[in-house]
Amino acid sequence: MSARVVCFGELLLRLSAPGRERLLQSPALEVRIGGAEANVGVSLARFGHRAAMVSTVADNALGEAAAGELRRHGMDTSGVRIAPGRMGLYFLAPGAIHRPAEVLYDRAGSAFALAAAEAYDWPALLDGADWLHLSGITPALGTNTAAAALAAARAARATGARVSFDGNFRPKLWEAWQGDARGILSELMAEADLLFADHRDMGVVLGGDYPQSEPLARVQAGAADAFAAFPRLRWMACTLRSPRNVDHHALSGVLVGRDGGTALAPREEVGPIVDRIGGGDAFAAGVLHGLIHGWQPERTIGFGLAAGCLKHSIPGDFNLATVADVEALVGEGRYDVRR
Ligand SMILES: O=C(O)C(=O)C[C@H](O)[C@H](O)CO
Numbered sequence: 001m002s003a004r005v006v007c008f009g010e011l012l013l014r015l016s017a018p019g020r021e022r023l024l025q026s027p028a029l030e031v032r033i034g035g036a037e038a039n040v041g042v043s044l045a046r047f048g049h050r051a052a053m054v055s056t057v058a059d060n061a062l063g064e065a066a067a068g069e070l071r072r073h074g075m076d077t078s079g080v081r082i083a084p085g086r087m088g089l090y091f092l093a094p095g096a097i098h099r100p101a102e103v104l105y106d107r108a109g110s111a112f113a114l115a116a117a118e119a120y121d122w123p124a125l126l127d128g129a130d131w132l133h134l135s136g137i138t139p140a141l142g143t144n145t146a147a148a149a150l151a152a153a154r155a156a157r158a159t160g161a162r163v164s165f166d167g168n169f170r171p172k173l174w175e176a177w178q179g180d181a182r183g184i185l186s187e188l189m190a191e192a193d194l195l196f197a198d199h200r201d202m203g204v205v206l207g208g209d210y211p212q213s214e215p216l217a218r219v220q221a222g223a224a225d226a227f228a229a230f231p232r233l234r235w236m237a238c239t240l241r242s243p244r245n246v247d248h249h250a251l252s253g254v255l256v257g258r259d260g261g262t263a264l265a266p267r268e269e270v271g272p273i274v275d276r277i278g279g280g281d282a283f284a285a286g287v288l289h290g291l292i293h294g295w296q297p298e299r300t301i302g303f304g305l306a307a308g309c310l311k312h313s314i315p316g317d318f319n320l321a322t323v324a325d326v327e328a329l330v331g332e333g334r335y336d337v338r339r
Contacts, residue, residue, distance in 0.1 A: 001292060001293055002048050002049050002050055003049050003050065003130040003131060003292045004049070004050040004051075004052065004128050004129050004130050004131075005040075005041065005044050005049055005050070005051050005052070005129070005130065005131045005132075005133055005288065005292075006052045006053075006054055006079070006125060006126055006129045006131070006132050006133070006156075006161070007037040007038060007040055007041035007051060007052070007053055007054065007075075007132075007133045007134075008037060008053075008054040008055065008120075008132065008133070008134055008138065008148070008149065008152050009035050009036060009037030009038060009055060009134070009135060009137060009138050010035050010037075010055060010088050010107070010110065010112040010113070010137070010138065010141065010145075011033060011034075011035045011038055011053075011055050011057055011063075011066040011067070011070070011080075011087070011088075011112070012033070012034050012035045012066075012087070012088045012089060012090050012107065013031055013032075013033060013034075013062060013066065013087055013088070013089050013090075014031070014032040014033070014034045014089075014090050014091075014092055014277070014316075014317060015029040015030070015031055015089060015090070015091050015092070016029060016030050016032065016091070016092040016093070016094060017029065017030075017092070017093045017094070018030055020094060020095070020096040021093070022093050023091055023093045023102070023104070029091070032315075032316045032317055033065070033066050033069040033070070033316075033317070033318075034090070034277065034278065034316070034317030034318070035055075035317070036135045036137050036166065036168050036278075036280075036281050037053075037133055037134065037135055037137075037138070037281075038053055038055070038070060038075070038317075038318075039278040039281035039282070039285075039317050039318055039319065040133050040166075040281045040284050040285045040288070041053055041070065041075050041133070042070065042073040042074070042075060042318040042319070042320075043281065043282050043285035043286075043307065043318065043319040043321075044285050044288065044289065045073055045074035045075045046073065046074065046319070046320060046321065046322055047285065047289050047322070047323050048323065049289070049292070050076065051074070051075050051076065052075065052076040052077075052078070052079055052125075052129075053067075053070050053075050053076070053077050053079060053080055054079035054080065054120060054125050054152070055067075055079075055080045055081070055112060056080070056081040056082070056083050056085075056111050056112045056114075056115040056119065057080055057081070057082055057083075057087065057111060057112070058082075058083070058084070058085050058086050058087045058110070058111045059082045059083060059084055059085075059111070060087075062087045063082060063087055063111065064082075066087065067080045073318060073320070079125050081115065081119060081120075082111075083111045083114070083115060083119075084111065085109070085110060085111030085114050086109065086110055086111060087110060087111070088105075088106070088107030088110035088112060088113070089105075089106040089107060090103055090104065090105050090106065090107065091103070091104040091106065092104075092277065094275070094277075095246045096246055096247060097245050097246055097247060098245060098246065099246060100246055101246065101276070101277075105172060105173065107141070108176065110141075112141070112145065113141045113142050113144060113145055114144065115144060115145075115148070116144055116148075117144055117145075117147035117148040117150075117151050119148075120148055120151070120152065122151055122152055122155030122156075123155060123158075123159065125152075126152075126155055126156055126159045126161055127159075129156065129159065129161040130161060130162065130292070131161055131162045131163070131164055131288065131292070132152060132153065132156035132161050132162070132163050132164070133164040133165075133166075133284070133288070134149050134152060134153060134163065134164070134165050134166070134188065135165065135166040135167070135168040136165070136166065136167045136168040136169055136170070136181075136185055136188070136201075137168045137170055137173065139179070139184045139185065139188060140170050140173035140174050140179060140181070141173060142177055142179070143177075143179075146179065146184050149188060150184075150187055150188060150191075153165070153188055153191035153192070154191060156191070157191055162193040162194065163191050163192045163193050163194070164192065164193065164194040164195075164196070164284070164288060165188055165189060165191070165192035165194070165195050165196070166195075166196040166197075166280065166281070166284050167185065167189075167195065167196060167197035167198075167201035167204075167205075168196075168280070169181070169185075169200070169201055169204055181204060181205075182204060182205055182207070185201075185204065185205045186205045186206070186229070189205060189226070189229075189230050189233070190229075190230050190232065191232065192230065192232065192233055193232060193233065193234050193235070194233075194234065194235045194236075194237070194287070194288070194291065195226060195230075195233055195235070195236045195237075196236075196237055196238060196280070196283075196284050196287075197222070197226065197236060197238060198218075198219055198222060198238040198240075199218040199219055199221060199222030200222075201222070202222035202223075202225050202226055203222070206225050206226070206229055208221070208222065208225045210222055215240050215242075216240070216254065216262075216264065219238060219240065219254050219256070220254075220256060220260075220262060222236075223236045223256040224260070227258050233258065234257065234258050235255060235256070235257055235258070235291065236255075236256045237253065237254065237255045237256070237283075237284075237287050237301065237304065238253070238254055239251055239252065239253050239254075239279075239280065239283050239305070239308060240252045240253070240254060240267075244271065246273075247271050247272045247273050248269070248270070248271025248272060248273065249270050249271060249273065249276070249312075250267050250268065250269055250270070251267065251268050251270050251279075251305065251308065251309060252264060252265055252266060252267040252268070252305065253265040253283060253287075253301045253302075253304050253305035253308065254301065255287065255297050255300060255301040255304070257297060261297065263296075263297035263298045263300070263301045264301065265298075265301045265302045265304070265305035265306075268305065268306075268309050270309050270312045271312075273312045274312060274313050274314065274315055275311075275312065275314060275315045275316065276311075276312050277317050278311055278316075278317040278318060278319060279308050279309075279311045279312055280308065281311075281317075281319070282307045282308045282310065282311035282319035282321070283304045283305065283307060283308030283311075284304070285307060285319065286303045286304035286305070286306065286307030286308060286326060287300055287301065287303075287304035289303060289304075289307075289323070290303050290304060302330050303326055303327075303330060306326045306327075306329040306330045307319060307321060307326045309329065310325060310326060310329060
């Protein structure tokens with residue numbers, strides 16, 4: 001079964017230090033294309049869905065390369081606008097062992113951030129869409145993108161498409177313009193059918209405090225608050241991440257339904273990590289894939305977690321795993337050489 005999924009967000013160039021170096025430790029930076037919503041779209045395209053990107057890129061070679069990279073991985077970019085301005089950048093030092101990864105954004109005033117909400121013709125862009133996927137990064141970029149994200153979500157409701165929203169709270173971006181994260185994120189979450197968020201996101205948005213010591217109980221308490229606050233919401237999902245160190249994490253996944261039913265994917269040891277950026281987006285694409293297929297919650301969350309784990313083995317922001325790769329990890333003989 002293939003669905004049409006429209007993803008709306010900024011395309012970024014990621015400039016990372018080679019290997020495990022610190023930024024500019026040597027005079028080289030590796031360039032990749034990323035962006036949380038595009039990462040979800042590429043993964044869904046690899047899973048066989050009709051994934052379409054809606055964005056605005058700069059009218060220069062960098063913008064063309066970013067859109068081209070999505071096409072290379074099977075996304076429809078006919079909804080990507082080209083406008084004067086610059087591409088957003090982020091610099092990454094991936095860290096190692098006890099030195100955490102560092103992200104430095106350089107995206108203020110990008111062509112995407114400057115695009116007015118009215119630049120997007122949502123009824124046309126969402127024509128035939130089964131799902132719209134958004135994240136909390138887009139509204140964190142300023143008033144234009146916050147208005148555009150809300151217009152997209154409301155248009156999706158009007159056309160009958162479901163809305164998937166990943167909280168992706170990025171404090172540095174909200175602080176840069178003193179945006180009202182709580183008010184804006186809660187307006188967006190109110191439109192969502194599916195929310196990727198944990199108790200920390202719910203703390204930011206609803207002000208809740210989750211003193212439970214057990215991680216699953218905290219997530220369930222956050223989910224209960226989300227379902228009470230947002231009547232449209234049907235599912236909430238998140239990963240539970242326990243870092244052993246920067247290069248090795250234990251990951252599990254949780255999917256909570258409005259009826260309170262909780263499906264838990266058992267913990268996986270993930271390490272040594274090759275590249276964790278985009279792991280949450282790969283998980284989101286995996287969960288969406290399961291929901292599109294109408295799978296039972298246990299199968300859906302198992303697939304989502306396996307997709308997220310596989311991303312940690314792949315350099316760059318995109319999860320290039322196929323359905324067969326993910327199913328091989330969920331199944332027997334997961335580490336056999338495939339020949
Ligand atoms: O951090 C951002 O805003 C990005 O979109 C870059 C990465 O692709 C993203 O964080 C991965 O989820």
